[in-house]
Each structure stands twice: as C-alpha cells, then as structure tokens.
Amino acid sequence: MAGPKPVRGHLFIGHTHWDHIQGLPFFSPLFVPGNEWDIYAPKGMEGELQQTLAGQMQYTYFPVPLDSLGATLRYHELLEQTVAVEDALITSRYLNHPALTLGYRVEVGGATFAYVTDHEPHGRTQACGRGQAEGWHHPEDSRHLEFIRGVDLLVHDAQYTAAEYPSKIGWGHSTVEYLVDIACDAGVKRLGLFHHDPMRTDEQLDRVVEMAQERAARLGSPLEIFAAAERESIELAGRASRRMRAVGARPNLTPVPLPAELSPPTRGQxxxxxxxxxxxxxxxxxxxxxxxxxxxxxxxxxxxxxxxxxxxxxxxxxxxxxxxxxxxxxxxxxxxxxxxxxxxxxxxxxxxxxxxxxxxxxxxxxxxxxxxxxxxxxxxxxxxxxxxxxRLRWSPADLPANEIDRIAALEELDVLRAGREERFDRIARIAARVLDVPVSAVNLINRDQQVCKGMNCEGPDILPRAISLCAHTILGRDVMVIPDSREDERFGDNLLFTKYHYRFYAGVPLRTSQGHAVGTLCLFDSRPRHLQPEDHQALEDLAVIAQRELQEIRD
Missing domain, CATH: 3.40.50.2300 (Response regulator)
Incomplete structure (x- = not known):
C-alpha cells in the first residue's frame, strides 16, 4: 500500500476456511484510520460475512476485535454475478469444494485475470487429465472452461497429481494434469499453479512445474506455466499501471448491489x-x-x-x-x-x-x-x-454454432481497433430519436467482449461478453425484445438492468454478406414497453444501414 493515504480498496475472498482468511488480521491497511475497504465473499445460508470474519478475531484467538480496526469496512455477499468496481468488472462463479466457494474473473483495461482456489473437477473420470481427448462431458466442467477461457493469467488450485488423486476424491482440489488440459483447451496464456500441497518440498514442487510444462508442450500449447509464490508481482499487458486512489476522489467505486429479492434460501425450505x-x-x-x-x-x-x-x-x-x-x-x-x-x-x-x-x-x-x-x-x-x-435470474449467452466462422468474419471486417465512429454514433442517434428511447447503440460481439462502435450518449466502450444482452440477440434471426426485465426470468438480474436501472431492451442482429451475425443495433429504456410493428420495421431498416456501413469499412 505504497500509494497516497487514506486509500480505498476491495478484497475478494473465495471462501472462509481459515487457511484463506487467517492473514486478514495481519493486513496492516485495515488498521489505518481513514482507509476504506469493501470485502466480498460468497453469500451463505446462515451467518453473515462480518460475523464469520469476527469469529477468528475473538479475544481467545486475537487481541484486536474486528470492530476495533481503524479502517472503515463494508461487507458484500455474492452469488454468481458480475459486480463493477471502478472500471473493473469482476464475475463470480461457484467452484466445487466442500465449502461454498467462488472463483473470480477480473476484466479491466483489456486484461483478464482469473483467481480459482479450491476446485475439484466435477467429472471424476476426467480429473486426471483425460478430458481433452474425450471432451468435457460434465456441463459444469464445460462451464468452468468457459469461465477461464482466454484469460491472460489464471491462478488455479493444483494441489494434487493424478497419482495422488484417487485417495483425495471429494476433498475439493484439482490435479495438475486436469488443470493443464483444461487451461490449454481454454486458450489461457499464463498459468500459475496455486494451493500447493503443504507436504511438498521446493524440489518436489519444481518437478511438478516441469511435469506440467512438459504436458503442455506435448499438447502443442504455448501455455506458460509457473508456480505461484508469495511476494511475486505480475504485470499484465493491456492494463494501465496505477496506484490506489485517495478516498477523497471516490469516482464510481460503489459496487453493484445485490438485488433485494436474491436473499438466501430460508431455513425450513x-x-x-x-x-x-x-x-x-x-x-x-x-x-x-x-x-x-x-x-x-x-x-x-x-x-x-x-x-x-x-x-x-x-x-x-x-x-x-x-x-x-x-x-x-x-x-x-x-x-x-x-x-x-x-x-x-x-x-x-x-x-x-x-x-x-x-x-x-x-x-x-x-x-x-x-x-x-x-x-x-x-x-x-x-x-x-x-x-x-x-435464484439468480440471469445466465450468459450460449456460443453460436458457427462461432469460429463468425469470429473470422468479424476479424475480416477489421473494425474492432477503431473504437467508436461518428457514422455509427449517427445511426444510434437516429434510432434513439425515431424510437423514443434514451439509449441506442451499435455493438459488435468479439470472442469475450462486447465492443461499442456507436452510441447516442456516453457509455462503456467495452463490456464482458458474459453480461452482454446483444450476445443473446445474435443467436436469433429476428428482433429480440425484453419488454420488462423485472418480469423476465432469463435476464432480470443482469448487470445492465440492475446497475443502469433499465427495464426494456430490443436488439436486431447485424450480419455480414455471408450471413454471420457479428453485432447488433440495440435499444434501452428505463420504462417497460412493447415495440409496435412499425417500430420493428424502423429498427430493422436502421440495422440494414448499419450493416452497409460495416461492409463499406471492409471494402
């Protein structure tokens, strides 16, 4: 914490087993008056996060109780969801462990990082690394692969080897072989082996890393593998270096609140x-x-x-x-x-x-x-x-059946690096005015991002594909309409609705001359509403104009 003080920071805890929180009482910035810290952890079915953390700081175990720390602490309990912290988006995903555990995927400044502790593969026959040849048959393993897909850095539990795993089934940890295979399949760039077995010597751990590197090489992957270590600092390409902000600045640091209706299941169910x-x-x-x-x-x-x-x-x-x-x-x-x-x-x-x-x-x-x-x-x-x-009314969109060809068609247009352009801003302004909505945008759907090419107002240029409504729109051929998000079980808790308070969405796919849906022209409104037939026609007509502009860029 070498930056200016006081500071405001954010701590994300995977789960509250003692080996993951016992360092919290020794984290010196929590003792500094004027500092502010937001602490996040999985939402449980009994007991609050604050009570859990206070338990290990009772007088029997520690001389300073939690409520006597100098910093201001705020507590946030998470489900599977996405929260916005300044310009970073953090997506949480349940892991397979004897305690309720979340992994986190962080996306900021064009860089992606996933932190996955204490996770056992769901398919036990594939836990020893046979999944790549056979395919990831268990959908939760496939879902895990999508969660880590394409990240610049993955720090992941790798406590056991395949030879050790049969006697550790159900303990909630991964094998090195499984991790290398799924990381290669997911296109991970750098892999940090984490949660080392405490019985290993340094020499044994070095051998585990060598074994993992040899396995990745046999699979023909450029994956870089190393053993995560304390005090190691890693800088990711595409991420601007910056210090923590002073509390006085406080721009847009408030996390997206958990919707009130997502209370945990009550006792007696x-x-x-x-x-x-x-x-x-x-x-x-x-x-x-x-x-x-x-x-x-x-x-x-x-x-x-x-x-x-x-x-x-x-x-x-x-x-x-x-x-x-x-x-x-x-x-x-x-x-x-x-x-x-x-x-x-x-x-x-x-x-x-x-x-x-x-x-x-x-x-x-x-x-x-x-x-x-x-x-x-x-x-x-x-x-x-x-x-x-x-209880969470939202899930990411599936990948289109022609995803590989679709991405190739999008890259062939060569439009992603240009950012927003006036020609598309103009189309969005016309759509907003004609269809009487506060927000309209032209968005493209890349491998793991939604990229804005034009908008009638200020807004984010890039969003994770995981929370994109337009990623759902490109799966169909017609206009997709969500008349009222609060009444829609599919999207009611999507971040775009809960953070920006939108109620209505409509989008139409934008296609290349070969028919690949590469993006959308979309509308948002804070009011519930329905599109009339003439509104559908106007949106589709404007989409044709946007498609022509995309094609002109290519030509």
Missing amino acids: RVALAIRHEPTARLVREALAEDGLVATEIGKLSELPLLAEEHPALVIIEHGPGAQDGMEYCRELRAMTQYDLHDVPIVLVVDATHPEDLARGYLTGVTDWLVRPFNPAHVRTKARAWMLRS
Whole structure:
C-alpha cells in the first residue's frame, strides 16, 4: 500500500476456511484510520460475512476485535454475478469444494485475470487429465472452461497429481494434469499453479512445474506455466499501471448491489428425496438438516402430495441398479406441469458417471450429480450452490454454432481497433430519436467482449461478453425484445438492468454478406414497453444501414 493515504480498496475472498482468511488480521491497511475497504465473499445460508470474519478475531484467538480496526469496512455477499468496481468488472462463479466457494474473473483495461482456489473437477473420470481427448462431458466442467477461457493469467488450485488423486476424491482440489488440459483447451496464456500441497518440498514442487510444462508442450500449447509464490508481482499487458486512489476522489467505486429479492434460501425450505438406499438417505437428510432444510421422502410418481402442496427448493433422486431409473423419474417430473418444476434443481445420486449417462441425463432435465462416496459437508455445499444459483435470474449467452466462422468474419471486417465512429454514433442517434428511447447503440460481439462502435450518449466502450444482452440477440434471426426485465426470468438480474436501472431492451442482429451475425443495433429504456410493428420495421431498416456501413469499412 505504497500509494497516497487514506486509500480505498476491495478484497475478494473465495471462501472462509481459515487457511484463506487467517492473514486478514495481519493486513496492516485495515488498521489505518481513514482507509476504506469493501470485502466480498460468497453469500451463505446462515451467518453473515462480518460475523464469520469476527469469529477468528475473538479475544481467545486475537487481541484486536474486528470492530476495533481503524479502517472503515463494508461487507458484500455474492452469488454468481458480475459486480463493477471502478472500471473493473469482476464475475463470480461457484467452484466445487466442500465449502461454498467462488472463483473470480477480473476484466479491466483489456486484461483478464482469473483467481480459482479450491476446485475439484466435477467429472471424476476426467480429473486426471483425460478430458481433452474425450471432451468435457460434465456441463459444469464445460462451464468452468468457459469461465477461464482466454484469460491472460489464471491462478488455479493444483494441489494434487493424478497419482495422488484417487485417495483425495471429494476433498475439493484439482490435479495438475486436469488443470493443464483444461487451461490449454481454454486458450489461457499464463498459468500459475496455486494451493500447493503443504507436504511438498521446493524440489518436489519444481518437478511438478516441469511435469506440467512438459504436458503442455506435448499438447502443442504455448501455455506458460509457473508456480505461484508469495511476494511475486505480475504485470499484465493491456492494463494501465496505477496506484490506489485517495478516498477523497471516490469516482464510481460503489459496487453493484445485490438485488433485494436474491436473499438466501430460508431455513425450513423443503427438499424432496427419492433415495431407496437408507444409509445414503440418512446421510443426506442429516446434512440438509444442518442448514435447517426439511427433507421429505417422495415415492412413486403417482404418490407426490408434497409437490402438490409445497414447491420444493431441490429434488434429489437416486439412480442406478437396485434403485430406480432416476433419469426417467426426472423426465416425468419435468413433464408434470401441475408441479411447476421447470426451475427447480433436480440432482441424481449415482455410484459413477459415464459420458453416455451424462448426455442422456441432461436431456431429461438433470441439473447435476452426487457421486458416491460423498460426505455430509459435500452434500451441504452442493445443496447451497444449487439452491442459491437457481435464484439468480440471469445466465450468459450460449456460443453460436458457427462461432469460429463468425469470429473470422468479424476479424475480416477489421473494425474492432477503431473504437467508436461518428457514422455509427449517427445511426444510434437516429434510432434513439425515431424510437423514443434514451439509449441506442451499435455493438459488435468479439470472442469475450462486447465492443461499442456507436452510441447516442456516453457509455462503456467495452463490456464482458458474459453480461452482454446483444450476445443473446445474435443467436436469433429476428428482433429480440425484453419488454420488462423485472418480469423476465432469463435476464432480470443482469448487470445492465440492475446497475443502469433499465427495464426494456430490443436488439436486431447485424450480419455480414455471408450471413454471420457479428453485432447488433440495440435499444434501452428505463420504462417497460412493447415495440409496435412499425417500430420493428424502423429498427430493422436502421440495422440494414448499419450493416452497409460495416461492409463499406471492409471494402
């Protein structure tokens, strides 16, 4: 903290196990009067972040209580979401660990960095690094790959080797082999191996790094690999060097608040269980009870009074020989419209997962899998993540089927480096005036960014693709309209709505002469509204003009 004082800073905590927070009482800037710190961590189902941090600073353990620190502290509890801190966007994603844990992806100044602690692959057969040859069959592993895709620097848990993993299953950590494979697949540029096994010597750790480097070389990847170490400083290309701001300046440092409706699940919520193996059923019931959740047994599909009387927050079904066909059970539950289970997580308990089972399971509506053996802590953590995630009304757009060709077509236009241009600002101004909206923009969708080419007002030139509504628009052929975000389960908690207080969005794809959707002409309004047929036509007509301008740049 060599910059001017007092300072304002932001601390993001992956989870609150002691090995991840025990340094907090020794972080000297927290003791300086006038300093201000915002502290972020996963939102739990019981207990507040402040209480958790204060627990390790009780008199028995530490001479200075948390509320006696000199700095002003503010606490923020996160789900899977994106928060804006000054000009940085931080996206959080649940990890697979016995404690509720978040990884963070930071995007600022054209540089990207991902910090992923304590994460175990979901597909156990691929945990030893066989995923690249077979494909990442578990959708959560595919989702993890997309979370780290293309980052300039990835600092990731790599505690075990493949040889050590079989005796560590369920402990919540990655193998080096898995990490190298998924980082290569994701196009990561630099990889810092992190969360080293404390039993390793320096010489053993050097050998682990060499093994990882050799594996990346065999895969033909230029991935740079090193062991993360204390006091090491890394500067990323594209990121402007700057000191921390003085408190007096305080420009746009307030994080985006968590929407009020995203309160954690309350104690007493019901979980429906269809588990015939009594030892497993007892373990799951007792684990859920620790969080105040009520487990109720459900039997045959014809005997489901629970689902008719109370909407369960989670359904857990046993699948396999001697139990039942859990996938068919899941399919029929999803089809029972009288129970409205389309948004409820349904999890299968199995002894092993195979690629063909995973493919069939997700087609029938399975949310995830609990693979035996598992312990109560694992059940509690997974249940929290499933239930908390299901309450967040937003998800990133899928990639178009022709993504590789689409990106090639966009790069061929050679328009990304030019920034905003008057010709596109003009189109946005006309669209805003004709369609009576406060904001209109011409946006292009790159690999991991939304790039603004024109806007009728001041606004961000670059946003992460993960929060882009236009990234959803390019998946279709027609105008995409969100009449009222507060009533839309798909997008209600998207950062663009919660931060800027928009309610309405409409966008039309912009296509190249080959038909590739490379961007959009879009509209925003703070009022809910519907587009009339003549409005649709006007938006499409202006989109044609924008498409011609893009083509002229190429020609």
